[in-house]
Amino acid sequence: MTSAELDMIAPLDAPLPPVPAGEVLTPSQWITFLAIADTIVPAIAGPSTQSIDDLIVQLPDYNNAVQKIQQAVPADATSDAVQKYMRDKASSTPGFKDLIHRTFGDYMRDDALKGIRVVLSALDTRVGCYLLTGYSTSFCLQPVNIRQQILQGWSRSYFSQLRQMAKSFAAISIATWVKQSSAINPVLGFPRAPVHGKPGKGFDYNFLEIPPGEDQEVVETDVVIIGSGCGGGVCAKNLAEAGHRVLVTDRAYHFPPKHLPMSSTDAGIHLFHNGGVDTSDDNSVAFLAGQAWGGGGTINWSASLQTQGFVRQEWADEGLSFFTSSEYQDCLDRVCQRMGVSTKYIEHNENNRVLIEGARKLGFSAKEVPQNTGGNKHYCGYCTLGCGAAEKQGPVVSWLPDAANAGAQFMEGFEAEKIVFDFASGRRITTGVEGTWTSRDEMGGVSGSNKTKRKVLIKAKRVIVSCGTLHSPLLLLRSDLTNPQIGRNLHCHPASLVAGVFPQEIRPWEGAILTTICDEFSNQDTKGHGAKINAMTMIPSWVLPFLPWTGGLDFKLLASKLSRMCAHCTVVRDRDSGQVYPDPVDGRCKIKYSPSAFDKGHALECILGMCKMMYVMGAEEIMVSQNGVPVFTRDPDAKESVGINDASFQAWLANLRKRGLPHPETSWGSAHQMGTCRMAASETKGVVDPRGEVWGAEGLYVADASVFPSASGVNPMITNMAISDMISRGVARGLKEDRR
DSSP states (O other), X not given: XXXXXXXXXXXXXXXXXXXXXXXXXXXXXXXXXXXXXXXXXXXXXXXXXXXXXXEEOOHHHHHHHHHHXXXXXXXXXXXXXXXXXXXXXXXGSTTHHHHHHHIIIIISOHHHHHHHXXXXXXXXXXXXXXXXXXXXXXXXXXXXXXXXXXXXXXXXXXXXXXXXXXXXXXXXXXHHHHHHOSSHHHHHTOOSSOTTOOOOOOOOOOBOOOOOOSSOEEEEOSEEEEOOSHHHXXXXXXXXXXXXXXXXXXXXXXXXXXXXXXXXXHHHHHTBGGGGOEEOTTSOEEEOOBOSTTGXXXXXXXXXXXXXXXXXXXXXXXXXXXXGSHHHHHHHHHHHHHTTEESTTOOOOHHHHHHHHHHHHHTOOEEEOOEESTTSOOOOSOGGXXXXXXXXXXXXXXXXXXXXXXXXXXXXXXXXXXXXXXXXXXXXXXXXXXXXXXXXOTTSXXXXXXXOEEEEEEEOSEEEEOSOTTTHHHXXXXXXXXXXXXXXXXXXXXXXXXXXXXSSOOOTTSSOXXXXXXXXXXOTTSSSOOEEXXXXXXXXXXXXXXXXXXOHHHHHHHHHTGGGEEEEEEEEOOSSOEEEEEOTTTXXXXXXXXXXXXXXXXXXXXXXXXXHHHHHTTOSEXXXXXXXXXXXXXXXXXXXXXXXXXXXXXXXXXXXXXXOOOTTTBOEEESOOBOTTOBOSSTTTOSBOTTSBBTTOBTEEEOSGGGOSSOOSSOSHHHHHHHHHHHHHHHHHHXXXXXX
16 A cells, blocks of 8 residues: 555544644744754755755756665655755754744743743854854844855864754754654655554543532542553553452543554654653753653553563562562463453564564574554554553553443543642641642534633542653652651663664564564673563654654755664663753753763663674664764675675774763653552652551552662553552452441
8 A cells, every 4th residue: 555545545634733823933033033943954955956945956966866865755645746855954944943843832941942932032143153153143034055065063062052052953843844844755665554554442431520610619529540551551451350349540531543643743743742842951851751641552562561570579689579479470460460461462564574684694582572452463653652452451451441330430630730638637648639620622622712620629548649740759848758868769771772774674663563572682780680672662753753864865865764774762761860850930840861871881781782783784884872973884795705804894883882882962751650659668768668658648649650769670550560569459459348
């Protein structure tokens, strides 16, 4: 089936809320920003064109670029696809400015936006422009070729602030253009719907509706679970099946399979925390976390790895003997059995085959990754945008329907604001949660403005916080809990990628995302710290922004090669930690984290290993997500028998090792956050006790990845679910005892 035919049967749209009112930039700042974006993603023309708004390249270079791109274009592409691609630029792309406006207005940190405004204003003054560019002419009045030289100079600048600006402007411009452009997908052959996907039927949820009114609405239940993700879903099933009244709430809204997978634009807004644009305070790490009905289980990649033995022992050595007990293994096995976790139905796509076969050729340790696909072969590739087949057995497909069938109730659109307590004889006793419920719009969607808002008090005998690692600690802090451990101990498995371009078409977005893992570099300090190698999702907007930008034509050429790319990433079991805390102005989540020298050393060894795997598997070009490191290009005359001992490749690796992973040149991402409500044997070392109950707050529990004592070192879903299984079974026993 062609890309055009697949586009005709694409999932239903998920309309977005209106762009925020007001201006995030002044008119002159917008002009300068769009001039920067059009330099990063420019319209490209030959020397006969005289426009200062085009990147002018010499005719042989232009013709060579067109020829290279034309050779990679799918047979079903229109005859003018390459010309449209070459002429497309950021500012001419419909929706580009609106998405930037939404990103700046709704999601970007205030301090970061202020910094952007200062730079944009300076670039429109003679003095500021001279200081930043070496020219007195305003940036936007310069020809694109001069603008490109300026941005390239920033990337190489002695001043880290300029290097950071160049990287940040490139990342946001590329990510937004790739999401919005109608020119890139025809060149890649990337379809709106997965080639091997098949629409599935989801569970029909009934959500509580609160009638309009001015007074606070009161709802009563036995257990309220704040969050519908992997921890909350398991808790809901266990407690409902134990005969207790259960109410599951979430700030997000449910989108059934007919809307999935979403487009990259819609998924960023509807399915990811903060529009998918969270960064650490120093901009060193981009954080991706689910904010959907079903939490991270709605957008993860099906990887279902059990907690490693050395991690279990490490946690047990800290006074948490449960983790080396047979009871914990029972919890692990139980959650895997419910989701049909298995390697039996795996079919590797080329991206995963390159990983596992490359590891074999180098003698590296690698294995298949069990999948939570319920006994089905799930060869989709788009699950990070939501699973339209309803085969991935995340909370929405498995745990929450089980809970509903046992009588649980659900409330979407509920923003939990504060846990409520009573105080008696010096004891803090949890009695419920207060928050604001927001209905859907009058058409049953979430994009309209005509919605009902009500203050709601949910009274409960037990409260389980399952808001995720970024938000569970913030809810505790808003509830006047003062344990200094709240929000600390953040671990995030920092990831940096390596990409290889191969001679043949791969179409890497087809097939299951993560079915192999290499653990050769996972124990570099003999204490369980190191890094694993994972296959990456190959959705264009997830890969291209993390590759180095060196120029407009270079970027267009590189992006056009995505159909021939494989990409793998590190999963660093970070020893050193960070912190989440509320913004003092608006209370939003802020993240203090930067990969330490210790952890970056482990990542570097892993990155060098990934490069070797790409080489032995025949990659023609190899690149890392670090500005300033040139692309390695294989000598076509190099002897195959030499393998990774190729002198030019070894010299390139030596240069990479010498450079290390400096900030801000290196791009890092995190899809696994853990530890901010750490489980510990004493209140001085953690937030919750060995049963998951918050120290000093009776009846208040946390059940999500935030309770991990340290980094799990593997995708956290199964560990999260197993711990939540234990916690919720304990809560059920406590409620049963209360009835006696």
